[in-house]
């Protein structure tokens with residue numbers, strides 16, 4: 001996408017900044033937030049395809065009872081890499097890509113605050129991604145522990161585990177650098193007149209997400225480092241024989257892991273909070289309460305981690321506390337949903353592809369929220385923990401929450417990035433296919449979980465056969481439908497109807513610059529009234 | 530309005546091709562049996578959690594329908610295509626307060642029964658029988674610690690033949706949910722389960738009792754149940770524990786007091802017989818033949834029937850320095866395992882006779898030809 005912008009930037013005479021390297025070196029050395037944003041988005045989509053291919057290996061094995069496609073050991077590697085790659089390689093970089101592209105445009109800044117660090121935080125990613133993917137090819141294969149990396153199982157793994165640990169370290173460094181950059185940019189580079197409470201909602205969600213990242217990525221790094229020293233240097237943090245405790249790892253992991261859910265969800269909320277008002281032609285309802293809701297979700301997220309661990313044997317009082325705290329999250333989350341509905345209420349609604357994805361998000365994310373509420377109740381969770389109900393729940397939150405909103409954002413801003421309109425018919429087809437196959441894949445998994453099918457098993461008892469077959473068909477449909485998106489994007493980059501500066505008639509500084517956005521924007525800060 | 534519907538229909542038509550595949554598969558799917566909800570548990574505590582779940586699901590469903598009915602009306606009535614003009618309101622303190630406070634109140638209404646159900650579930654006091662459950666990669670060990678049947682201990686492994694898993698034989702009714710030695714308990718008695726593990730974390734789960742308790746190596750956790758209905762109940766390990774995590778089911782038989790007493794009698798006899806004569810001297814053929822059986826239940830999952838292991842993951846025994854070198858090292862490896870790998874310390878699980886026989890088997894199979902017979906007394910001495 002950015003190749004096009006760059007060319008346009010030159011044509012329109014914005015080339016007043018000396019000589020840029022060309023070819024590959026342009027991308028390696030670039031400090032331009034738009035270039036880096038594009039690289040993040042492409043990297044994310046590539047990882048999305050890799051992680052998706054792995055999920056198809058999983059679903060192929062689960063198509064029918066018995067072992068047909070892969071060995072159980074390889075199956076475990078697939079579930080591990082699928083999750084690690086989707087969470088750290090696909091979803092998080094996608095939203096950092098949006099942040100890079102849109103935050104400077106939305107707050108009227110010329111670029112990110114630390115442009116060179118921005119380059120560095122992106123280029124760490126392909127290295128980390130290669131570590132994860134490459135771990136499949138070392139002796140013993142990738143880690144077969146699931147993305148949660150629980151010891152002592154992770155102590156038993158081969159060097160694939162060490163590569164995963166190192167990969168996670170790198171990803172954490174990248175995230176922290178990205179976060180420092182985002183916080184500094186938002187706090188210091190806003191255009192005159194843009195107070196914090198006038199800032200677009202997307203910037204607010206990222207400001208809070210960046211703080212979450214800085215708080216919890218070091219926690220994860222610490223946890224995996226302790227694993228590394230337990231594996232190779234004789235420490236016994238997680239080994240009872242040496243006075244350690246395997247469950248300690250779970251506490252540390254989920255102290256990171258629960259905020260991680262919101263690290264993924266909050267920027268998604270931000271995108272949705274941009275798209276829904278634009279296609280309702282109404283300002284967002286309850287801006288202030290929206291900001292408070294995001295902040296309180298972020299804060300509560302630090303105090304609920306052990307709801308992932310109800311079956312590990314925490315005492316009754318602990319279980320009660322974590323249950324109440326977890327249920328509490330439903331309040332600010334509900335506020336957000338109600339605010340979005342109220343934004344649409346008595347609006348002037350149209351249903352272009354970004355809006356369809358935003359509505360799909362709203363519908364499915366709310367379902368995922370409700371199954372989350374069901375799971376927050378300890379007595380019920382004990383029945384459902386580690387079953388497919390949980391798998392269904394977090395895919396409703398992750399895929400429907402993050403991926404749908406990433407698509408909403410991508411379609412919303414594609415005209416601004418490329419200068420062309422995407423193909424609306426194909427975009428809508430992409431939405432309906434994704435919606436249909438997503439539900440076919442994951443809705444039935446609720447039933448599997450209720451019937452008692454454990455997760456992370458390569459083979460299953462006969463009573464689970466029917467829904468697994470449906471789910472596998474859905475997964476292949478879902479995977480293939482995403483190729484349509486790739487086609488739409490490429491088509492949009494290559495040509496199409498010229499996009500105006502303000503394609504959607506939306507408020508916001510990003511719509512005051514031409515489409516495609518010139519290579520350098522807001523060199524003179526705009527004034528916001 | 531109609532234009533949108535028309536366009537929608539057009540897009541739907543465009544994707545019919547891919548949906549066609551789905552409908553082609555429908556006939557086989559339509560005939561199948563589907564389970565949409567949990568089986569009602571057979572214990573009182575489980576049943577209360579089950580009702581709580583059903584009730585919560587209904588509450589969520591009602592809220593969902595109400596919210597999305599409002600949204601649905603808005604999507605219908607406030608469309609630009611029907612000429613609706615956007616209003617400009619963007620806040621309303623009263624409404625915002627209401628939808629913060631009302632959900633909070635609903636949560637309190639949910640929290641009350643949720644607290645009660647949990648407290649009942651966590652009560653493990655005053656059990657009639659206490660059983661220790663040990664998770665191994667990949668089987669369960671049961672140890673009757675207290676109450677009727679005290680002293681009984683056995684290992685329970687998957688009994689589904691490999692040929693069914695690999696598709697060479699038709700799959701049986703209880704495919705992957707059947708074991709050689711089910712755990713047996715009396716009906717209407719409170720059973721306390723203590724969980725622990727030998728290698729990695731496992732989880733002892735029985736959906737019909739609404740029980741799931743992680744088994745953590747080096748620690749003891751507990752849970753309890755009182756089943757009100759006789760029958761055979763099936764569950765599975767519910768914490769990823771390595772390669773054969775999907776192949777370590779749990780089967781509990783709940784029987785009448787009389788049947789339980791008979792079972793206890795029977796088990797005691799079997800255990801006495803299995804202990805055998807500790808001073809017996811085994812011949813190579815005897816030891817090897819018995820060792821093959823022990824190998825098949827304990828070792829074959831990793832080291833494989835051909836002794837070649839799985840390259841990169843599990844070491845080969847065929848021609849290995851340990852299985853062909855000094856026997857003291859071999860005995861020590863089997864007794865104590867190898868830290869940091871999946872090789873478990875079998876000293877805790879198997880008898881002297883078992884270990885002696887399996888080592889004999891390993892040292893005299895495939896290309897290994899040491900000709901040595903390991904005697905149970907040697908294992909006893911090495912412990």
Ligand SMILES: [Cu+2]
Nearest residue numbers: 731732766770
């Ligand atoms: Cu297990």
